[in-house]
Amino acid sequence: MKGPNATAWLAARDWKPFAFQRQVWTAMARGQSGLLHATTGSGKTFAVWLGALQALIDAKRLKADAANSSKTASTEIVVPDAHPNPHAQPNAAPLTVIWITPMRALAADTLRALKEPLTEMAPHWSAGARSGDTTSGERSAQDRRLPTVLVTTPESLSVLLSRADAADNLGRARLVVVDEWHELMGNKRGVQTQLAVARLRHLNADLMVWGMSATLGNLDVAQHTLLGPGRDGVLVQGKTPKRLTVDTLLPPRTDRFPWAGHLGISMLPQVVEEIERSGNTLVFTNTRSQAELWYQALLDARPDWAGLIALHHGSLDHGVREWVEAGLKSGALRAVVCTSSLDLGVDFLPVERVLQIGSPKGIARLLQRAGRSGHAPGRPSRITIVPTHALELIEGAAARDAVAAGHIEAREVPQQPLDVLVQHLVTVALGGGFMPEALLHEVRSTAAYAQLSDADWAWCLAFVRQGGEALGAYPDFHRVQVDANGVWRVPDARLARRHRMNIGTIVSDASMAVQFVGGARLGQVEESFAARLKPGDCFLFAGRLLELVRVHEMTAWVRRAQGQRPAVPRWNGGKMPLSTTLADAVVDQLELAADGRHSSPELRAAKDLLAVQSEWSALPTRHHLLAEVLHSREGTHLFLYPFAGRHVHLGLGGLIAWRVARHSPTTFSIAVNDYGFELLSPTHTDWAELLPQVLRNAESDKALQQEVLDSLNAGELAQRRFREIARVAGLVFQGHPGEQRSSRQLQASSRLFWEVFRQYDPGNRLLHQAEQELLALELDMARLQTALARMNQQTLMLHTLERPTPFAFPLMVERFREKFSNENVAQRIARMVAQLEKAADGPSRRKARDKSQSPEGEDEGDVQAVLDTLDFGRDSPVSRRTGDRRPRRERKPPRPLPPL
Template sequence: MSPAAAEAWFQSRGWTPFPFQREVWQAMADGHSGLLHATTGSGKTYAVWLGALAQAAQRGAATAAPAAASGPGAPAARAAAAAAPPLGVLWLTPMRALAADTARALALPLPALAPRWTLGQRSGDTPSAERARQDRRLPTALVTTPESLSLLLSREEAPQALGGVHTVIVDEWHELLGNKRGVQVQLALARLRHWNPALVVWGLSATLGNLEEALAVLLGPAGEAAAEAAGRPARLVHGRIDKALRIDTLLPEHPGRFSWGGHLGAQMLGPVVAEIDGASTTLVFTNTRSQAEAWYQLLLGARPDWAGVVALHHGSLDASVRHWVEDGLKAGRLKAVVATSSLDLGVDFLPVERVLQIGSPKGIARLLQRAGRSGHAPGRSSRITVVPTHTLELVEAAAAREAAQAGRIERRESPEQPLDVLVQHLVTVALGGGWTDDAMYAEVRGSHAYRALSRADFDWARAFVEGGGGSLAAYPEYHRIARVDGVWRVPDRGIARRHRLGIGTIVGESAMKVQFVNGAVLGHMEEGFLARLKAGDCFVFAGRLLEFVRIREMTAYVQRATRRKGLVPSWAGSKMPLSTELADAVLERLAEAAAGRYDSPELQAARPMLQTQALMSRLPTPALLLVEQFRSREGHHLFVYPFAGRQVHLGLASLLAWRLARDAPNTFSLSINDHGFELLSAEPVDPAPLLDGRLYAEAALLDDMLASLNASELARRRFREIARVAGLVQTGYPGQPKSTRQLQASSSLFYEVFRRYDAGNLLLGQAEREVLVQELDVRRLAAALARMRRLPAEHVRLEVPSPMSLPLMVERFREQLSTEKLEQRLARLLDDMNAAADRREAGAPPAARRRAARGVRR
């Protein structure tokens, strides 16, 4: 087919192509690779899909219906002509849940434009019978995931089965770009390009702040060089269409002068119920699975008549539950769905009218992505409403809207040279036809993540999978590849089976199946939470109140609880840090308040708290670093507000506490949130090093960081993930999963063995790098230190905690106190704080009161 045929198909359905769709059709027909960046729901799918059909026709791949044959032998001729073309197009999706929805959209134009083509899906959810059919003959176009593509690459016949792939489309590229799954995609593309140097690759994205870099990562140096040599340079296409986007905030009636995480939750329930009641279908997004479970219970408690039409969706629920919810959304049967990021991406839910975001989105890209779930079609408007759970989230909501309208979207950067992914890939390719040293080294360096890989590091990785490195040579199971007729292959069938079971880079906490005693499966939960429960304990999961019965063979058996309350489980790594772009925008809004400007509804609602902060202390701004001190019966409190996000604040708090204690021995307890951190000490702290910038020196930063934290333990924990990706630790066979304790023991054993007997093992160095880069975000931490050195610091001694320091204290209290004791403690604190604020307001002279009203401290 041609771009003209694509245009005609659009017209047959009463559609008019957008200019960017025509641009992509022509570019792909001409053999260009590229990246399409367009608003969610604007028509990206058909832009690249019809372009792929045009590219296939240009290459001579059959798309049209076969001509009729007559005469002797006609039946055989017709059968041969009617055979579907071999696999030529791969569509990569980051989530299995998107595969079926994507396949439905791709199938729509095939009868008219490519009737001979077949289309299939392959992921972890694909039935075994369908897999068996694909093993005999793959479809012409295949919708799959990075993990399933790597499994295809590990097949012995991979060069024959995948060598004819001429087009690869990577959907939701922004979701893959910044993690190891994206590196896995980069290596897979390098392998496909090895077989077909003219490979056409397109990425799709709706929310990226560094598009040129994202395109370079997608193609890799080899892809860019091949495109330039062929005279078909890569294209960056912007899908600009007029699509209305409304971002607003559900304002609390009484935000108050003091607030902390979750403080406004119950107050916002009534307005949320009203918003849902007034819309046909609403998506209620939360940032964590715990929050989703809690809000689902709150909604049903407020409206019991919504049982059956309000649903819950997150990644820990059983696949059958998730599919039921997705089908209900598409059919318009559900009134509302409370969801996490499990519904952020691509799935087309046309009936969704409203999107609510519980709490701050913590990032501009996430806000825009979730907004696009409503009005998910060209020409329809999108709307998202932020529901603050504490008063500072009102400021974050206003800041997020301003940043979104200004196009200040977060960057995504590819990991650099993760050797665990390389080790896994070398074994995968050895299974899938084998490789030779020089050719494989050149192929791997053709991907962006490994463009600077040294030959010494590549040779180390090859030697590691060949013989286990310096400490595992005596164990045959770690001799994973061997040279056969000059080609590296996997000669052992047991090793091959174990490797295929472990392919992939998604490594989470070990999960247990949660199942009713009578047999119905609810989903999976992290073993760490379930292992702490005793028989009879109650907890909330899958929207139900459950009673824990027992654990047997990595399955937690439960029954319906008769009590009214239970624990809301927590999941590891569930808190999202504030992005740099949003943090900067928040400080800009605080500067407006400090200048007496409350121009948005959100700042007006937050005005009592902001003015109280200005009266009792100061408001931090882009030009001011606020440092507060306060003494209580607990000890000496030091509060600092860099506004760098909780991930950076964890490193900053540890670093500064270590440096302070090094100069004057002291013991510190730490508390962090997205806005700042608290150092609580037994002995007084001299604030001078914090005010003159000495403490923020970048000299010896890495050494001090590692010394301030339990770096060995952090690296050991990080090594657990690396060991699993590199194939050192197996998660077990189907039906025989290993427990977290077994996995921890195995990875810890490898860690200690390598440290003692193989100190040059590069995976140890990778563990330390990932602790600094991924867990502590050392680059952003260094930038925060540099900014703190430049800024003038304002030091305020507090009579009572300020509105901004209270949330940090509550974070610490929650880890130490029961709910009842926390409420009592807070009540006493709030009495003291309100009395102090009243005294300040009453005692301040008129001029000072006017300055406080403008948000400026005396």
């Protein structure tokens, strides 16, 4: 009897294997590892899974099972929960395949897909999932015997590796599959995965490792990171015919002075119309707060859709999310408003259309979300961008051109995060113990720690053994001890339980459960939001208007409310920076507009905005760096547009302000967005003279890093990074299940360690890591260096303004909204827009085109009205008067300056 035949199984369903699927099967039959990169919905899962069944199932065992089939019941592909004796089911195969997914929801969906061919191709195999959503009954069954195929997350796999019987339970695994590798490789969860795979390879030297992804720009780096240095593998690229449409939902009219913050609700009628036209639609937003608002707005617009539309994001209760996913699969839901919680590989075949509210901020994210529609080989996919302000029209055209050109962002891989390594050392010490020399060889077999120094390794060993130099007097930090045989173990059962409960690298603010009084649990909000609420306050959550009744033991007890203006929960991490790939594509679109080429529907829709920007200032291009200066009652405004993303602009703005202040002490306010930044000084600043000097590049990368750190409140920022590092490294205990400690307690604990290390252990590697992560993650130092180098090669175009331009206005609004977020400010912003629109249409614009007429003859009323509104008035709490306003300068024509 032959082994299972994947081609025959597909043929029985009128399917034929693609060439890339056969390529994977051939490689797996040879025992090779590799990376599969193929379009979303093209059959990646079956490529790897059917190849695994063909390569790993013993034909003799299959024949024996067939002979015994008349003696046994039909196979149930579930983890048995009633047989504590593993020999009670002699036909059950041991753990053979470990399938790692980045999300719990994806684990459940993947398990359903993997079960499909088992009845015919591997009746003696069982399959199960282990994640944070796994019930206690399932966990107990898995503790007695793991299934043949285990779908899990990096965190749950590390928990299994921390068990004393890890070698027996996991050592027979022959294949590890890492699904959606692009989602993991660029963060600490990916590093945790690398270490786990290295441990499994240590237990079984013949282990095969395969990764899958649909949106990777640097495939060689991705494969190297997955398999480890010096390990050969197969790179399979699945190119299947699939039509992808990327378009933009155009507004009925385009504002010439856009500002972020209204979340695009003005596009609601068009969104409703698009949902009506489509069978099933996913409406993606970039933040959970935005998803809550859009869901409520859709219900308000179409009350008859109650029960036909739903909300899905990561803070909702697991049961709610499962109900929504089931409704999508069955086609019962017309539309779901969601976040990245539905980004990844979950297969919702009925979905025909994807709407993206606002910019996707990156090409990879756009492609990933587009693939949720038409999620099957040969079916077309379509994603429509719904701009939340006029500048996002340009991003829509840029994204489409980038997709057509095949430009996808590269993923950067973290290097040597010692907090993850410290956690792993304790995990392995629990999982049977380790010998330092052997484990060092294993750790260095990963891409993240290939260059780990002997000194760093020795420091990590000392840290888990006695807490380093500063914590040696505290028994809780003597986590690992050396036994009589030289094996490093965790002898304290209490410390062992504590470590297992806090395994993982996902760090967020403490969450507070939201639950109806006497009713169901809805999900969780961050404690920092709930702490601002008083009993009787209302907020919008899980698509409902809720009233807070009381807060007790980290639970917000609520009841339904009606007719009151709600708050909306805000979760950290909401603002994603524009990727380099998409930012470059946006500049290309501006260059087309500067040349008078408005070929795309988006550029034609934004033509009036771009025309005002060109007349009042200029459009930035790849070869020209645009700077604008405006004098107002607040002082001197500098607007600079490097198009490098908000993280880089924060660093650049601080750097330039610091360099100026060194020569002429002054105070600056900074506002940033993805296109540029604003520096406001209360005194007159001659930017024409200063800007070429302060934009110079530093003598070295190290000198530039030090300047950036000196220019910001680096101590506070690094301390914030240290809070996360302290949790991952096991210094701060996050609490037992059900009794999560408050964020205030966690912050106080991490702050205490920060101060102790700075005073008594200044060479502590975790302090240095906090500084490096600040530079790499929050300030994106590599991208900042690249941006500054590019700016030094561009021609600087400095324009003196009489009023804010369409590009400058959103930066001014950003600064106001950072300090004030109330209706009064929104009304003032609306008046600013009205005055600027009037100036754009009035005589001042016509006279700006008349070079023979002096600017002094312009309509002073319009200009002064704009400036007065800009300052929010003399008596406004937002006003920042610093003395008499300087007389308005005569407008000068744009001055090109030589390259820096």
